Amino acid sequence: MAVDSLLAQYQSWLLVACTQDDAAPCADTKLIDAARRRILEEPDLHNALHNDAFSLIASGLQDQSDLLSALNRMANAFQALEQAALHLYFTPWRKEFYTIKTYSGHYVHLLEPALSQDGILLALGKLGYEPQEGGACLSLRAPPLAHMLSTAALGFLAAQFGVSHIGGHRPHLRTGAGERSRPHPGEEDVERRSCMYGEAAETHPGSRPGSQVSSHRGRTQ
Numbered sequence: 001m002a003v004d005s006l007l008a009q010y011q012s013w014l015l016v017a018c019t020q021d022d023a024a025p026c027a028d029t030k031l032i033d034a035a036r037r038r039i040l041e042e043p044d045l046h047n048a049l050h051n052d053a054f055s056l057i058a059s060g061l062q063d064q065s066d067l068l069s070a071l072n073r074m075a076n077a078f079q080a081l082e083q084a085a086l087h088l089y090f091t092p093w094r095k096e097f098y099t100i101k102t103y104s105g106h107y108v109h110l111l112e113p114a115l116s117q118d119g120i121l122l123a124l125g126k127l128g129y130e131p132q133e134g135g136a137c138l139s140l141r142a143p144p145l146a147h148m149l150s151t152a153a154l155g156f157l158a159a160q161f162g163v164s165h166i167g168g169h170r171p172h173l174r175t176g177a178g179e180r181s182r183p184h185p186g187e188e189d190v191e192r193r194s195c196m197y198g199e200a201a202e203t204h205p206g207s208r209p210g211s212q213v214s215s216h217r218g219r220t221q
Contacts, residue, residue: 003048006038010154014089023090025082026157035154036161046162051155052122053162059116070114071167077114078159080106081123085153088127088143099139100129126152 013028026032039045046053057074064070087097100107111120121131127149129138143149 002038002042003045006035006045007049007151007154009034010157011150014150018090023083023086025079025086026153032157035157036164039158039161040165043162046155046158049151049155049158050126051152051159053155053159056115056119056123056159057162057166059119060114062116068167071163073110073114075160075163077111078156078163080110081127082153082156082160084124085127085149085156089146089149089153092143098141098143099132099137100124101137102135123156126155 009031010026013026013031017023017026060074060077061067061070084097084100087094091097102108115123124138128140128142128144130140131137132139144152
């Protein structure tokens with residue numbers, strides 16, 4: 001199965017990163033190129049990774065007048081989520097990663113401007129976080145299993161590729177942390193690709209933000 005092969009490649013990178021004491025989001029050019037190509041050739045891999053990319057991206061773009069700026073914010077948000085998953089994967093003993101304050105800088109400046117509130121809850125719920133203290137923070141009792149964390153991290157990486165594709169970036173460059181890879185395409189092209197994600201989200205209504213986050217609201221602290 002394609003998703004198993006992709007996940008095996010990502011987990012191999014995790015092993016190398018672990019020996020190098022590097023918990024940063026994946027920057028392996030060879031892996032990124034291969035993963036991006038597979039994701040764009042087989043969009044259903046998003047569903048196999050359970051990353052809800054279609055619904056998260058579609059809801060994040062809803063009512064946005066400047067789609068390109070919204071996409072840039074979303075790329076940064078997905079990279080922050082990948083980082084949060086990697087923190088739990090590499091250092092599950094660090095209790096400071098068990099709680100995310102909803103008034104923290106990363107939460108306020110990276111997640112909230114990019115994703116809907118329900119989308120944030122859905123994304124962080126994949127890492128086991130649940131709202132506490134009346135919504136003042138999200139916390140987890142213990143990190144999910146390593147396999148679940150690696151799948152979630154890869155899923156957030158794949159979501160970055162989806163954002164990059166909508167924005168019309170060059171396929172060999174990774175969108176994230178404010179990167180721009182070439183002059184922007186025509187607005188109508190962005191609109192067309194964003195509509196494709198909206199239609200895909202409608203095709204998978206069970207994963208739409210708000211449909212399964214009643215109990216769920218990296219470095220996002």
